[in-house]
Structure formats: C-alpha cells, structure tokens
Amino acid sequence: MKSKDQCIIISGGSKGLGLALVLSCLERGFRVATFARKQTNEIKEVVNRYRDLLYFTELDGTDEPGLEKFIDRASNFGGGSIYALINNAAIGQDHLLTHLSSETIKRILMTNVHAPIVLTKMVIRKMILAGQGGRIINVSSICGSRGFSGLTVYSATKGAIDAFTRSLAREVGARGxxxxxxxxxxxxxxxxxxxxxxxxQTIERRTPTGKLTDISQVIPTINFLLLENTNITGQVLAVDGGMST
Ligand SMILES: NC(=O)c1ccc[n+]([C@@H]2O[C@H](COP(=O)([O-])OP(=O)(O)OC[C@H]3O[C@@H](n4cnc5c(N)ncnc54)[C@H](OP(=O)(O)O)[C@@H]3O)[C@@H](O)[C@H]2O)c1
Structure with missing residues (x-):
C-alpha cells in the first residue's frame, strides 16, 4: 500500500522528462527526492515552491557512496520508507561508433546502465526491509528495441535496461x-x-500517428504504472506513436 508520506525517487529531475515527473508527483501530494549533476533554474524554482515535499541535491549517479547517502536522506525524508524509484537519468550519444572514444563509451554505459542498476539495488533493499512492496520504473527508449544510426551505445544501454526490467520483475514480484x-x-x-x-522529419514520416512523442504523453503512462493498482510487471511499454511496431 502506498502512502503520500512515502518518498518517490526520480533520478535526473533537473530538466526534461525528469523535471516533468517531479512536478507531476508533487502536484499529487507525494514527497519526492531527486538529483542531477547540476542544479537548473527550473528545479531551483520548484524546490522553493515545494520546500516541504521536495529534496534535491547535486549528485552524479555514478558516485556510489554519494548515492548511498542520497538514499538514506530520501528514505528519512519519506518517513522511513520509499514507495517508488523512477530511473530517468541518462545521457545520449552524438556520434557514430567509429568516432567514439573508449572513455565516452564507458561514460554512457556507466551512466545509463551501471548507475541505475546500483541505485535500484539500494532502493530494493530498503523496500524489502520495509515490507510494503513498491514500484520501479525504468525510463528506456524505443532505441532499446529498434536500430538508429548514431545511437549504437545509447541503444545498447536501453536494451540492457529492458532486459534488467524483465529479470528483476521475476526476482522481486513475490515481494509486491x-x-x-x-x-x-x-x-x-x-x-x-x-x-x-x-x-x-524522417522519424515523423516513419511514425504511424505522424507525430513525435510529447513529454505530456509519457507522463500519464508512467503515472499509470506508478500509481494504479495493477498486476503489470516485467513489461516494456512503448509510448511512440507506433514507431516501433
Ligand atoms: N529525449 C528523447 O527523445 C528521449 C526519447 C526516449 C527516451 N528518453 C529517455 O528519457 C529520459 C530523460 O531524457 P530527457 O530527454 O529528459 O533528457 P535531459 O533533458 O537531458 O535530462 C536528463 C536528466 O538526467 C540528468 N543526468 C544525466 N546524467 C546524469 C548523471 N551522471 N548523474 C545524475 N544525473 C544525470 C540530467 O542532469 P545533469 O546533466 O545536470 O546531470 C537531467 O536532469 C532518459 O532516460 C532518456 O534516455 C529520451
């Protein structure tokens, strides 16, 4: 059972989809803990507006000791328990594989795969101890199941996250x-x-609905999986105008 005193953790809440998710959860009265490497003016303004409900800190998700401290703060902030984790933080890729340095490849893998897996491990431990179940939502991409030139490593990370989702669902389903x-x-x-x-324009042309996705269309899908009483687990839900069908 979820309670609004519990905390929802959202990685990468300083801008883009993460910021929209932070706002959506706050507007529903939940406590939210989020982090990003740099504070933006937008998240600063939201922190000022929801001082009692929002905890933001500058943190690199690949910093494991930093993540441990963050999880402890978030859990205390949520009256000792965490309702959900949304793994949203990720970085993209700007070049063809032949132009990527090993350093860049490693950074994309660490940020998009290693960091969310470690963060999930920390959160799952707390959820199991609290014995109240919970939700994990991994923000993936259609690149995880379809090919895009110039997004090789990024796509590999999203495919990995989808595989992680399926196996973790089997591991923790019995814990609610x-x-x-x-x-x-x-x-x-x-x-x-x-x-x-x-x-x-090419993406639009290849999309059955003829339109790119809008953040406002992703939020209700995440909210459904996050907040509704469902028996859905281990699934990858595409919000893409049918592009990946
Ligand atoms: N945009 C798209 O077309 C698209 C499509 C499909 C899926 N997605 C996925 O949707 C999610 C959100 O993407 P977005 O487009 O909203 O991206 P965005 O605007 O670039 O925001 C990414 C967020 O993650 C944070 N972040 C990145 N690296 C981090 C790190 N090492 N440690 C902590 N925080 C970090 C960023 O803050 P800092 O940079 O300050 O750290 C920022 O808050 C991602 O998982 C992305 O893969 C995006």
Missing part, C-alpha cells in the same frame, strides 16, 4: 514490487536537441 520499463519515442529535450530537422 512491480518493475516496468517505459520506452518513449523521440521527444523534445536537451538530449534530443542534437537531432537535425531532416532526422526529425
């Missing part, structure tokens, strides 16, 4: 913890800003 991926199509944000007009 539901684990799902939401895989949006391309939406406008800092991450997708490097896509040129030609690429965006």
């Amino acid at each position: 913890i539901l684990v799902n991926s939401v895989a949006p199509g391309f939406f406008s944000s800092e991450m997708s800003a490097s896509l040129g007009d030609d690429q965006l």
Whole structure:
C-alpha cells in the first residue's frame, strides 16, 4: 500500500522528462527526492515552491557512496520508507561508433546502465526491509528495441535496461514490487536537441500517428504504472506513436 508520506525517487529531475515527473508527483501530494549533476533554474524554482515535499541535491549517479547517502536522506525524508524509484537519468550519444572514444563509451554505459542498476539495488533493499512492496520504473527508449544510426551505445544501454526490467520483475514480484520499463519515442529535450530537422522529419514520416512523442504523453503512462493498482510487471511499454511496431 502506498502512502503520500512515502518518498518517490526520480533520478535526473533537473530538466526534461525528469523535471516533468517531479512536478507531476508533487502536484499529487507525494514527497519526492531527486538529483542531477547540476542544479537548473527550473528545479531551483520548484524546490522553493515545494520546500516541504521536495529534496534535491547535486549528485552524479555514478558516485556510489554519494548515492548511498542520497538514499538514506530520501528514505528519512519519506518517513522511513520509499514507495517508488523512477530511473530517468541518462545521457545520449552524438556520434557514430567509429568516432567514439573508449572513455565516452564507458561514460554512457556507466551512466545509463551501471548507475541505475546500483541505485535500484539500494532502493530494493530498503523496500524489502520495509515490507510494503513498491514500484520501479525504468525510463528506456524505443532505441532499446529498434536500430538508429548514431545511437549504437545509447541503444545498447536501453536494451540492457529492458532486459534488467524483465529479470528483476521475476526476482522481486513475490515481494509486491512491480518493475516496468517505459520506452518513449523521440521527444523534445536537451538530449534530443542534437537531432537535425531532416532526422526529425524522417522519424515523423516513419511514425504511424505522424507525430513525435510529447513529454505530456509519457507522463500519464508512467503515472499509470506508478500509481494504479495493477498486476503489470516485467513489461516494456512503448509510448511512440507506433514507431516501433
Ligand atoms: N529525449 C528523447 O527523445 C528521449 C526519447 C526516449 C527516451 N528518453 C529517455 O528519457 C529520459 C530523460 O531524457 P530527457 O530527454 O529528459 O533528457 P535531459 O533533458 O537531458 O535530462 C536528463 C536528466 O538526467 C540528468 N543526468 C544525466 N546524467 C546524469 C548523471 N551522471 N548523474 C545524475 N544525473 C544525470 C540530467 O542532469 P545533469 O546533466 O545536470 O546531470 C537531467 O536532469 C532518459 O532516460 C532518456 O534516455 C529520451
């Protein structure tokens, strides 16, 4: 059973989809803990508006000791328990594989796969101890199941996250913890800003609905998996106008 005193953790809540998720949870009265490497003016303004309900800190998700401290703060902030984790933070990729340095490949893998898996492990431990079940939602991408030139490593990370979702769902289902991926199509944000007009038009042309995805269409899907009484677990739900069908 969820209670609004429990905390919802959202990684990467300073901008883009993460910021919209933070606002959506706060507007519903939940306590939210979020982090990003840099504070933005937008999240600063939200912190001022929801001082008692929101905990934000600057933190790199690949910093494991930092994550441990964050989880303890978040859990205390939520009256000792965590209702849900949304693994949203990720970085994109700007170049073809042949132009990527090993350092860059490693950074994408660490940020998009290693960090959310470690964070999930920490949160799941707390959820199991609290014995109240919970929700894990991994923000994936249609790149996890479909090919896109120039997004090789990024796609590999999203495929890995979907595989993680399926196996973790089996591990923790009996504990009342539901684990799902939401895989949006391309939406406008800092991450997708490097896509040129030609690429965006090609994506639109290949999308059955003829439209790119909007953040406002991703939020209700995540809220459904996050808040409703469902028996859905281990699934990857695409929100992409049918692009990946
Ligand atoms: N935009 C798209 O077209 C699209 C499509 C499908 C799926 N997605 C997925 O949707 C999610 C959100 O993407 P978005 O487009 O909203 O991206 P965004 O605007 O670039 O926001 C990413 C968020 O993650 C944070 N972040 C990145 N690296 C981090 C790190 N190492 N430690 C802590 N925080 C970190 C960023 O803050 P800092 O940079 O300050 O750390 C920011 O808050 C991602 O998982 C992405 O893969 C995006």
